[in-house]
Amino acid sequence: xxxxxxxxxxxxxxxxxxxxxxxxxxxxxxxxxxxxxxxxxxxxxxxxxxxxxxxxxxxxxxxxxxxxxxxxxxxxxxx
Amino acid sequence: xxxxxxxxxxxxxxxxxxxxxxxxxxxxxxxxxxxxxxxxxxxxxxxxxxxxxxxxxxxxxxxxxxxxxxxxxxxxxxxxxxxxxxxxxxxxxxxxxxxxxxxxxxxxxxxxxxxxxxxxxxxxxxxxxxxxxxxxxxxxxxxxxxxxxxxxxxxxxxxxxxxxxxxxxxxxxxxxxxxxxxxxxxxxxxxxxxxxxxxxxxxxxxxxxxxxxxxxxxxxxxxxxxxxxxxxxxxxxxxxxxxxxxxxxxxxxxxxxxxxxxxxxxxxxxxxxxxxxxxxxxxxxxxxxxxxxxxxxxxxxxxxxxxxxxxxxxxxxxxxxxxxxxxxxxxxxxxxxxxxxxxxxxxxxxxxxxxxxxxxxxxxxxxxxxxxxxxxxxxxxxxxxxxxxxxxxxxxxxxxxxxxxxxxxxxxxxxxxxxxxxxxxxxxxxxxxxxxxxxxxxxxxxxxxxxxxxxxxxxxxxxxxxxxxxxxxxxxxxxxxxxxxxxxxxxxxxxxxxxxxxxxxxxxxxxxxxxxxxxxxxxxxxxxxxxxxxxxxxxxxxxxxxxxxxxxxxxxxxxxxxxxxxxxxxxxxxxxxxxxxxxxxxxxxxxxxxxxxxxxxxxxxxxxxxxxxxxxxxxxxxxxxxxxxxxxxxxxxxxxxxxxxxxxxxxxxxxxxxxxxxxxxxxx
Numbered sequence: 001x002x003x004x005x006x007x008x009x010x011x012x013x014x015x016x017x018x019x020x021x022x023x024x025x026x027x028x029x030x031x032x033x034x035x036x037x038x039x040x041x042x043x044x045x046x047x048x049x050x051x052x053x054x055x056x057x058x059x060x061x062x063x064x065x066x067x068x069x070x071x072x073x074x075x076x077x078x079x
Numbered sequence: 080x081x082x083x084x085x086x087x088x089x090x091x092x093x094x095x096x097x098x099x100x101x102x103x104x105x106x107x108x109x110x111x112x113x114x115x116x117x118x119x120x121x122x123x124x125x126x127x128x129x130x131x132x133x134x135x136x137x138x139x140x141x142x143x144x145x146x147x148x149x150x151x152x153x154x155x156x157x158x159x160x161x162x163x164x165x166x167x168x169x170x171x172x173x174x175x176x177x178x179x180x181x182x183x184x185x186x187x188x189x190x191x192x193x194x195x196x197x198x199x200x201x202x203x204x205x206x207x208x209x210x211x212x213x214x215x216x217x218x219x220x221x222x223x224x225x226x227x228x229x230x231x232x233x234x235x236x237x238x239x240x241x242x243x244x245x246x247x248x249x250x251x252x253x254x255x256x257x258x259x260x261x262x263x264x265x266x267x268x269x270x271x272x273x274x275x276x277x278x279x280x281x282x283x284x285x286x287x288x289x290x291x292x293x294x295x296x297x298x299x300x301x302x303x304x305x306x307x308x309x310x311x312x313x314x315x316x317x318x319x320x321x322x323x324x325x326x327x328x329x330x331x332x333x334x335x336x337x338x339x340x341x342x343x344x345x346x347x348x349x350x351x352x353x354x355x356x357x358x359x360x361x362x363x364x365x366x367x368x369x370x371x372x373x374x375x376x377x378x379x380x381x382x383x384x385x386x387x388x389x390x391x392x393x394x395x396x397x398x399x400x401x402x403x404x405x406x407x408x409x410x411x412x413x414x415x416x417x418x419x420x421x422x423x424x425x426x427x428x429x430x431x432x433x434x435x436x437x438x439x440x441x442x443x444x445x446x447x448x449x450x451x452x453x454x455x456x457x458x459x460x461x462x463x464x465x466x467x468x469x470x471x472x473x474x475x476x477x478x479x480x481x482x483x484x485x486x487x488x489x490x491x492x493x494x495x496x497x498x499x500x501x502x503x504x505x506x507x508x509x510x511x512x513x514x515x516x517x518x519x520x521x522x523x524x525x526x527x528x529x530x531x532x533x534x535x536x537x538x539x540x541x542x543x544x545x546x547x548x549x550x551x552x553x554x555x556x557x558x559x560x561x562x563x564x565x566x567x568x569x570x571x572x573x574x575x576x577x578x579x580x581x582x583x584x585x586x587x588x589x590x591x592x593x594x595x596x597x598x599x600x601x602x603x604x605x606x607x608x609x610x611x612x613x614x615x616x617x618x619x620x621x622x623x624x625x626x627x628x629x630x631x632x633x634x635x636x637x638x639x640x641x642x643x644x645x646x647x648x649x650x651x652x653x654x655x656x657x658x659x660x661x662x663x664x665x666x667x668x669x670x671x672x673x674x675x676x677x678x679x680x681x682x683x684x685x686x687x688x689x690x691x692x693x694x695x696x697x698x699x700x701x702x703x704x705x706x707x708x709x710x711x712x713x714x715x716x717x718x719x720x721x722x723x724x725x726x727x728x729x730x731x732x733x734x735x736x737x738x739x740x741x742x743x744x745x746x747x
Contacts, residue, residue, distance in 0.1 A: 027297060028156060032597060034304045035152040037184050037311075048337045052497030054506075054596065056337055061212075062181050063330070065493035067505055067596030 006078045011053050011071035013046040018079045020044075025073035033074075036064060043079075098142045100247055101166050103192060104176035105185050106149030107486070107601035109204045111610050112234045113176060114146040117243065134162060135617060140244065145170075151184075151599075152304075153191050155283050158527050164283075167192070168274055172250040173199045174243070179206045179216060179231070182319060184599070186311040187304075189225065193253035194307070196273035199227045200246035206231035207238065213322035221318045226254035234607070256306055266292060333603040336490045346494070349487065353478055357517070361474035362549050366467060374466030375437070379458050383440040386451045388418040395439040396431050405437065449638040454676065460634040463677065464627055468518060471549050473619045475517035479510070480614040484606030489598045496596045502579075503537050503586030505530070505596040511538050515546035519678075519711040520626050522546070523718055530594030537585045537593075539719050543707045543727050544734060545578045550679035555699050558685060566696040569746070573700050577738060626714055633709030637676050646672060660740040662747045663698055664688055670698065671705060678708045693746045701739030706731045 013019055021042050024030045037059050038044065048056035053068035066074070104110040118137030135146040147166050148159035155161045167173065173192055177185035182203075192199050201222075209216060222229040228249045232239030259277065266276040271290045278286045280295040281303055287294035335341040387394070392413050397405040409430060417424045431438045442448050450457050482488040492506030499508050508529060515522035522542050526535045547555055559567050640646045653668040661667070670685050685698050706712065706728055716724035 029595065029597070031154070031297070031300050031304055032151070032156060034301070034308055035154075035187050036597070036599065037187070037308070039305060039308050047334065050337065050494065050497065051339060052500075054493055054496045056493065056600065060181075060183055062184050063333070063600040065489065065496070065506075065596060065598045065600055067496050068500065070595035070597060 008076055008078065009072050010046075010055055010057075010066065010074040010076050011068055013049065013055060013057075013071075013076065013078075015046060015049050017046040018043065019046065019076040020079060021074060022077050023075035025070070029070065037062065038064065038074075044076075098171040098247070099145065099169060100139065100142050100172045100174060101145045101147060101170035102174050102176060103147055103163065103167060103188070104149060105151055105178065105181075105188060106599065108149070108176045108178040108185065109234050110146065110149065110176045111614070112204075112607070113174070113202065113232075113240070113243065114144065115609065115613055116237065116240055117144050134166060142247070150188065152188050153195065153278065154281065155285060157530060161285075164278070167195070167197070168278075168286075170197060172247055173197045174202060174246055174250070175199055176202045176204050179203045180208050180212065180214070180602075182216065183311055183315045186314060187307060190256070190307050190310060191277075193225060193227065194255045194259055195277050196252055196255070198250035199253055200250040201225065201227060201229045202239070202243075202246060203229055203231045205233060207233035207235055215320040215322070217318045221314065224254070224314050224318065227251055256303075256310065258306060259303065330602055333486060333490065333600065336487065336603065337493060342494060346491070349482075349491075357471075357474050357478060357549070361470055362553055365470045365474075369466040369470050370462070374462035378466070379462055380431070380438060382458060383438075383451055384417065386447060387413065387416060387440060387442070389416050390447050391416060391443040393441045393443075394427060394431075395441070396427070397437050397439065398435050399437070408436070445642040448642055449635070452638070452641070454634055454637045454641060456631055456634045456638060460630050464623065464630055467550060468630075469619070469623065471517050472521055472622055473615060475514055475521065476618045476622075477611065477615045479514065480611040480618075481606055484611055484614075486601040486603040489600050490603075492596065492598060493600065501586075502541075502582035503589070503593050504534055504582075505594060507596065507598070508534065508538050512541065512546065515542045515548065516552065517549050519543065519546065519548045519707050520629075520714050521622055523711055523714045524622065524625065526718065531591065533589045533591045534593050536589060536719065536723060537582060539715060539723075540585055540727050540730070541578065541582055543711065543715065544581055544704055544731055545574050547703050548678055548708075548711075550677065551703070554679050554686075555703065558695050558699055562692045562695055566692055569696055569742070570700060570703075573738065573742060574703060577704060577734065581734075626710060629713040630710045633676065633713060636709065656736060660736065660743065661697055661701060662743045663690070663694055667698060670702060674702055674705050674708075675712075676709050678702075697739055697743045697747065700742055701735045703735075704731055704738055705735035 007022065010019075010021075021038060021040055021044060024033055024038070024040055033039070038057075042059065044057040044059050046055060047058045047063065050056070053071065055066045055068070055071045057064055057066060102110050102114055114135065114137070117139040118135075134148075137144050145166050147163040150160050150163045153160070153164050153167055155164060175189050175192055177189060189199070189201060203216070203218065203221075206216075218229050218231055228246060228251075230239055230242045230246055232242075259280070262280060263273060263276045266279060267273060269290070269292070271279065271292060275286050275290060279290065279292050280299055282295040282297055282300040284294045336345050394411045394413070395407050396409050396411070397407045399405045411423060411427045413420055413423065417427070430436065439453075440451075442452055449455065453459065479488070482491070488510070492509050494506070495509050496506030499506055510528055511522045511525040514525050519542050523539060526538050526542075529535050529538060555570075559570060637646070640649070649672050650668045653671055654665050657663050657668045657671070658665055666688060667685065685695065685702075690698065707715065712724070712728060715727065718724075719727075
């Protein structure tokens with residue numbers, strides 16, 4: 001590929017996008033995300049984007065819903 | 080919150096053989112199956128000191144077994160975690176249940192438990208799912224990497240359940256993160272146990288306080304968490320092999336529940352099913368039987384009749400006509416009690432036992448009145464608790480357990496998240512608000528689920544201000560049904576406006592930020608009935624145990640007001656407000672006073688008044704916003720503190736009369 005990597009926030013992800021987490025917000029929420037298996041560098045797939053922007057991602061066989069306000073704070077790059 | 084560690088140790092030493100076995104696992108790993116298997120019939124449900132997240136305890140082969148709330152890690156990010164953490168800290172043996180299908184998620188907790196230096200055994204549950212999804216897990220290698228026993232299990236056929244005893248006996252300290260054991264050493268020299276040291280390093284300030292130790296920072300925690308996550312990935316890479324991507328198809332229904340096109344029809348079907356179950360079966364058919372047949376005609380009639388033998392009593396025997404008005408058929412007077420006049424007593428029994436007859440006992444002795452009268456502590460409270468509330472509470476907890484175990488509840492929370500965001504909440508708030516339509520008191524307790532104090536305050540306020548409980552809803556629906564669509568639209572839009580204004584205002588005014596939605600969506604599937612029923616029974620019992628006493632105290636308060644004449648004073652005080660401002664008859668004031676005791680009492684009082692359709696609408700709008708019942712009030716004070724509780728309570732007074740009055744001035 002051309003090596004063009006789009007850097008976005010997770011709320012911009014569309015259904016079906018494969019993405020890499022590049023930066024998580026700091027604080028307690030970061031620990032909660034890491035515990036659930038969403039760490040910086042991890043690969044996710046956006047499997048649903050609900051009206052309003054709630055995002056459902058898939059990591060391996062696990063599905064996780066992430067509220068819009070949190071999704072805005074998670075930086076990703078599309079693959 | 081603080082577990083009395085010494086006490087537990089003393090107890091444990093007393094019975095040398097009894098170990099404290101604690102079941103730990105992520106949510107939805109099937110932990111309860113194991114607990115049910117081990118506990119058999121005998122289970123204690125108790126509320127953990129300081130919180131009301133309930134813990135269940137039982138016995139298994141001479142040992143104590145504890146179940147814990149499902150958690151993703153040991154920390155103190157919410158009340159459930161704090162409870163689980165303290166039980167884990169006091170455990171002798173930890174049985175860690177993991178979901179084989181989501182091993183990479185679950186191993187974080189496993190490694191943390193191992194790092195804490197507790198003897199652990201791992202049950203690899205759902206191992207039957209692995210074959211179907213063409214996933215291979217090398218159990219021996221996993222066990223070797225963790226340094227503890229790993230036993231494959233499956234709830235179907237109870238596969239592997241016969242090895243639970245082996246798991247308990249073989250539980251041992253596993254292989255810990257090297258970095259951690261090193262940095263723990265200084266703490267452990269100061270006689271802080273290893274488990275506590277780890278949590279202190281991970282920034283758990285309440286544990287640090289217990290040991291007067293310096294607490295780790297959020298950065299420290301992150302570093303440890305990342306290291307642990309990396310180790311999970313390494314382990315997964317060596318022990319797990321997935322042969323196909325077939326797994327995705329398994330959760331087709333789960334996907335459909337969130338798909339923009341299919342989610343709404345699925346939601347509609349769910350709501351209709353819930354309505355048929357709660358709204359028709361439980362609230363109408365079951366409650367009608369328990370409240371009238373068991374409660375009034377059997378329990379109250381016999382208790383009141385028995386007491387009436389020994390004290391002066393006047394009894395009105397009445398029937399009700401098609402409109403629900405009661406017509407007094409005959410009044411019996413027993414100045415010396417029923418026993419003193421056997422002939423009249425026989426006649427009373429003959430008439431009162433005919434179909435459709437209602438007996439209204441009026442005692443003269445004030446003490447007897449307090450215990451057995453209309454608002455009697457014994458008569459009203461017991462029939463309210465057992466014959467009205469209990470069926471409703473069981474019904475609601477059953478539905479919640481079904482939704483929870485089917486995996487739909489987190490999806491519902493996800494679907495509603497954005498709407499809840501607008502009022503400063505996240506999707507999880509759907510749980511207490513749904514329960515509020517059953518019983519506000521029950522819902523008040525459930526606000527503990529929410530992440531921040533701010534969210535708890537907003538939901539508590541919404542519950543007291545605008546959510547009608549099932550008892551009230553039934554009367555409101557009956558009153559509105561004859562009133563036509565105009566009244567219904569007016570009612571819903573006024574209550575809806577109050578909801579939006581109130582929640583928006585609270586969202587703006589309350590400091591801080593609400594917690595965002597971050598929720599794991601489990602596989603959807605048909606719930607196991609045994610687990611659902613057990614959960615329903617535990618929770619209903621727990622609720623009755625916790626809230627029951629407040630219903631008695633509330634009844635005592637009202638009983639005292641009645642005999643001291645304070646009730647009449649109240650009614651007279653309210654009268655001008657009722658007639659001038661709300662444009663309702665003077666007697667409507669009674670409805671507001673009664674509404675403070677039981678919300679349906681208030682609304683039911685309106686049946687007997689000759690009101691126009693719009694007057695009815697004004698009255699029920701006011702009654703809906705008006706104060707919660709006495710039990711909700713007391714539980715709210717306990718949950719949210721005096722200041723906030725009283726503020727909400729008085730707020731409902733002001734808002735009810737303000738909004739009701741404005742509507743009255745416009746439409747009447």
